[in-house]
Amino acid sequence: MPKYTTYKSIYDTVGSNNEGRIHRIFSSIPSLLHSIGMPKYRWSKTGAARVRLLLFVLIGLFAGTGVVHALQSNTPPAEVRTVVVSPGDTLWSIAENNKPEGADTRIFISGIKQKNELNSSEIYAGEELILPNF
Template sequence: MGAPDISRPSQGGRLRLTRRGRVVLVGLFLILAAGLAVALAPSSRASDPPGPAPTAVVLPGDTLWSVAERHRPSRQPFRVIAEIRRLNGLDDYTIHAGQRLKLPREE
């Protein structure tokens, strides 16, 4: 009696996973996906200081760009505009004279 030949796969080179192996692979995939989601998630706004947000009243002829430049001149206007839109729930870039806008806090 010779030793069994273990050098050849039993089914034409296909790798078969047991049920436990599949559970382990799915678990590893879910852990990897969760880690990736946490790493790519935007940072929380929980660090905003308490208290009322600073505001500005829109003047006739104002645009979001002019409001951003007038009230936060040291910051990039595109970022200030995005933050003004987020704080005020604006879907577009339209603002009206007399409208009161919440402004991002000074950094």
């Protein structure tokens, strides 16, 4: 801008007034804190980096929990069906009585073994077996 002109920009005056006011406000905070007994603190590069990292992690945690909550399913969890083994019951008889209509009995028995972590087909009276959800 020329030295002698009558032109006055609206951007120069608005920016300089606001910037000066903001600078005065933020520059008075350390002296205000020191006056109430807090020690003066100068930001080092590592201190500023640590604060930025902490803010980044906190924002990530809050944003992450919101995403997890948004992606949650609204369907209720499947109910767990159990059966207590009576004397004389076999896996085959339990599967026949509790499998869905049209399901293969062998596959249902395999599901019972997997759910209850059974290595063999031996079951005992009084045991509680978890039935698979088909």
